[in-house]
Amino acid sequence: SYELTQSPSVSVSPGQTVSITCSGHKLEDKYACWYQQRPGQSPLLLIHQHNRRPSGIPERFSGSTSGNTATLTISGTQSMDEADYYCQAWDSSTVVFGGGTRLTVL
C-alpha cells in the first residue's frame, strides 16, 4: 500500500520561513495536498493539487512537489500557525495521509 512519510516535528521562530516535507513514491504524479489542524479543530485544506491555494488561505502558505517530495512552505510564520500539518495524496483511488508534522512556533 502507498505510504507518505513526514517528520514528526519542526520548530520555527516567529517571522521566519519554515518548510515541512512529505515523501512518497512518485508523489509528483499523485496531486499532493496539505491540511492544517489546530488542537480541537477539524483539518483545514491549505494546498491542493501540489500548489493551489483555496480561497481564504493566506499567501504565506505555498506548496510544491518534485519527484518523491512535496513541500509546504510557510513564510513569515505567525504564532497562530502552530498546529499539526498533514499531507495527503491519492493512489489507485485510495486517499492516503502522512503521519503529520507538529509545528512549534518558538
Next chain:
Amino acid sequence: QITLKESGPTLVKPTQTLTLTCTCSGFSLTASGMGVGWLRQSPGEAPEWLALIYWDDDRRYSPSLKNRLTITRDTSKNLVVLTVSNVSPLDTGTYYCARGSVLGFHVWGPGTTVSVSS
C-alpha cells in the same frame, strides 16, 4: 456558505453497526465535480479516509475497510450516510464528513466522537 455536520451515536457496543449521518448545506450532492467523504481520526493520529461518494453516485472505499463500510446518500434531503458494520474498540475516534474528492477535502464538518465499548 457550504457547511457539513455529522451526527450519530456517541457510544456503540462491539459487533454492532454504526450509522452516521452527514447533513450538507450550501451545495447540492449532485453538483458536478465534487463528492462527500467520510474520514476518522484517533487522538494523536493522522486522519484516515474511509469512503467517498461522488456527485454521480460513484462510490469509493478504503481497501482495508471496504468490507465493513457502506456509503449512501439521500439527494432529496442532502444527506450522506455511512454505516460501519461489526465495530470494535479500534473504531473509536472522531468521525468527519467533508466535501471534496481524492484530490483534497475542501470543507470539513466539526466531527462527531464515537466510542466503541461494551
